[in-house]
Amino acid sequence: IQNDTIRTFADSLYFHGDSSIAYLYQDVVLENGSKKLYSDILIYDTKTKIASYQDTAIRVQENSSLQSVRGYYDVNNDQAFFYDDVYIEGEDMKMRADSMSFLTDEQRAIFMGPTRIQQLNRDIYCESGFYDMDDEVALFEKNAQFRETDVEANAQSIKYTKSTGVIRLEGDAYYRNKEDIGTGDLIVYNEKTESAE
Numbered sequence: 193i194q195n196d197t198i199r200t201f202a203d204s205l206y207f208h209g210d211s212s213i214a215y216l217y218q219d220v221v222l223e224n225g226s227k228k229l230y231s232d233i234l235i236y237d238t239k240t241k242i243a244s245y246q247d248t249a250i251r252v253q254e255n256s257s258l259q260s261v262r263g264y265y266d267v268n269n270d271q272a273f274f275y276d277d278v279y280i281e282g283e284d285m286k287m288r289a290d291s292m293s294f295l296t297d298e299q300r301a302i303f304m305g306p307t308r309i310q311q312l313n314r315d316i317y318c319e320s321g322f323y324d325m326d327d328e329v330a331l332f333e334k335n336a337q338f339r340e341t342d343v344e345a346n347a348q349s350i351k352y353t354k355s356t357g358v359i360r361l362e363g364d365a366y367y368r369n370k371e372d373i374g375t376g377d378l379i380v381y382n383e384k385t386e387s388a389e
Contacts, residue, residue, distance in 0.1 A: 198267060199223040200236060212238045224267050227253045227296055241267035251294075256282040256325060258294065270297040282325055286310045299325040303332075315339040318350070328354035344368045345381065357384035 193199050203218035214236045222229040222236065222243050231249035236242075244264035251258045251265070251272065261276035272294045280287040280301065290305035301323045309316040309323065309330075316339070318332035330352045332338075338345040338359065348363030361367060361379040367388050368374075374388060381388040 197225055198241065200234075202234070214238060222265070227251065229265055243267070253296065253299070256280060256299070265296075271295055284311060285325075287323070301325065313341050316350075321349075340383075342370045343381070345379070347379070357382055359383065 200214070200216060200220070200222050202216035202220040204216070206215040206217075207213075208215070216234045216236065218232055220229075220231045220234040222231075222234060229243065229249055229251045231245045231247075233245060233247055234249070235244050242264055246262050248259070248261050249263060258272075258274065258278070258280045260274035260278040263272060263274040265272040273291075274289075274294065275291045278287075278289040278292055280289075287301065287307065287309045289301075289303060289307040292304050292307070293302045294300070295302070303318060303321050303323075306319050307317070307321075316330075316332060317335070317337040319334035321331040321333045321336070323330040332350040332352075333348065336347055336350040338350055338361075345359070345361055345365070345367045347361035347365040349361075351360040351362070352358075359381045361381070363377065364375075365377065365379040366373075366375050367379045367381060369386075369388070372388065379388055
């Protein structure tokens with residue numbers, strides 16, 4: 193237990209007093225408020241409050257879970273970094289990425305490589321950008337692609353805001369639905385009215 197908010201559990205623990213590093217093994221759980229990180233092996237620096245793992249961990253918070261092969265969690269700065277086969281699952285969303293950082297308090301995923309998001313009948317691909325899971329606002333950049341049942345779109349950047357239903361395509365924008373095809377520097381599509389301009 194550390195500062196009454198950070199609690200760590202494991203079957204086995206080796207603590208190195210000189211370096212203040214704890215090595216935890218088997219059924220490891222790191223709790224920080226409502227956030228929990230599960231792993232079989234976890235290295236935790238009690239001075240810097242940074243936990244790292246090299247062989248798969250699952251992070252759970254409220255209605256979302258995140259899994260990756262390698263990563264580290266900076267408790268002080270509420271930021272985590274995940275590498276190799278990153279997978280996030282939310283209430284109505286699944287995301288796969290090569291690597292990403294995650295701002296835990298803001299519930300914001302920041303993409304640091306190829307990323308694919310699947311939401312109901314929607315498929316999104318990008319290689320940079322962010323996705324805010326609470327506000328459902330996203331920016332997809334670098335080879336950004338958007339696919340829905342009868343809609344296809346590509347652009348240098350795609351910005352999406354769920355509350356307004358607006359998708360902004362900027363830079364070499366391309367849009368196609370069942371009846372129309374459009375290209376330009378800026379295309380704005382409203383998914384609620386199913387119209388583009």
